[in-house]
Each structure stands twice: as C-alpha cells, then as structure tokens.
Amino acid sequence: MPVDQSLVGRVFPPTRPYAVTEEGIGTFVAATGGAYDGGPAPATYPIVLAFDAMNAFLEAERLDLYRIVHGEQKFGYERPVVPGDVLTATLTVSSLRQIGGNDIIGTTSEITDESGALVCSTSATLVHRGGA
Numbered sequence: 001m002p003v004d005q006s007l008v009g010r011v012f013p014p015t016r017p018y019a020v021t022e023e024g025i026g027t028f029v030a031a032t033g034g035a036y037d038g039g040p041a042p043a044t045y046p047i048v049l050a051f052d053a054m055n056a057f058l059e060a061e062r063l064d065l066y067r068i069v070h071g072e073q074k075f076g077y078e079r080p081v082v083p084g085d086v087l088t089a090t091l092t093v094s095s096l097r098q099i100g101g102n103d104i105i106g107t108t109s110e111i112t113d114e115s116g117a118l119v120c121s122t123s124a125t126l127v128h129r130g131g132a
Helices: 024-031 047-060
Strands: 068-077 086-099 102-112 118-128
Touching: 047 068, 047 086, 047 102, 047 118, 086 118
Parallel strands: none
Antiparallel strands: 068 118, 086 102, 102 118
16 A cells, blocks of 8 residues: 655654763764774764654654665764764655555655754665565
8 A cells, every 4th residue: 555645744753862972973984894092983873863753763664663664874073972962853755656556755854953953964775565
C-alpha cells in the first residue's frame, strides 16, 4: 500500500535530548574502524540522532524497517558537534513519489542544541519497497 501523499510537509516531534560525550564519539569512531583522539565529532556523527528521528517516523507511520532501503544521505553544518553538546533532531518529510510500486521518501532533519540553535541539517532518501 503506497504511503499517503499528505505526509509531505509533516513535521515529527523532536527526539529526546542526546548528550554528546567523548566516550560516545569514541564508540562511534571505533565502530567505523577509526580511532578518536579528542576534539569535534566526525562529520557523519549526527546520523546517530537522524537515525533515531527516522525510526520514530517509521514507527509513527507504521512503515516496516525491513522494507526500507537507505539511499542518499547529506549533512550541512553550522558548526561542529563537540563533546558537551546536548542535541535533538526534528524530522520533516520533504518529498514523496511513487515509482514502480515503491515509495521514494525524502526527509530532512534539523539537529539543534539546547538553546535551539541549528547545529546541522541532514537530508536522506529512503526507498520504501512495495509489497510482493
């Protein structure tokens, strides 16, 4: 069953506040095969929050994760993510089209700090595979 077009423009509630720590950054970097020597988080680190926002969106819309193929992902920064930041992500469905029985869902997420200032924005393309 195709995703309803009325979803475009819908803004989902922000994620729970996420405290950025050196330990958390180190764990993320180790999982990607690197070593963390302190300082700002790597450029891809906000995926931690963006993924939480995406999972909340999928759950709210009752879309099965196993039917999702993650396409493109982009990050745009206002400033680096650093230990001590407390961040939230707010996801918006920015586009939706159907191709060959699949839904191509465009999302954007704004990642903000405790003061509400934009730290990073992300965009992703998700392919929701249609039924058999």
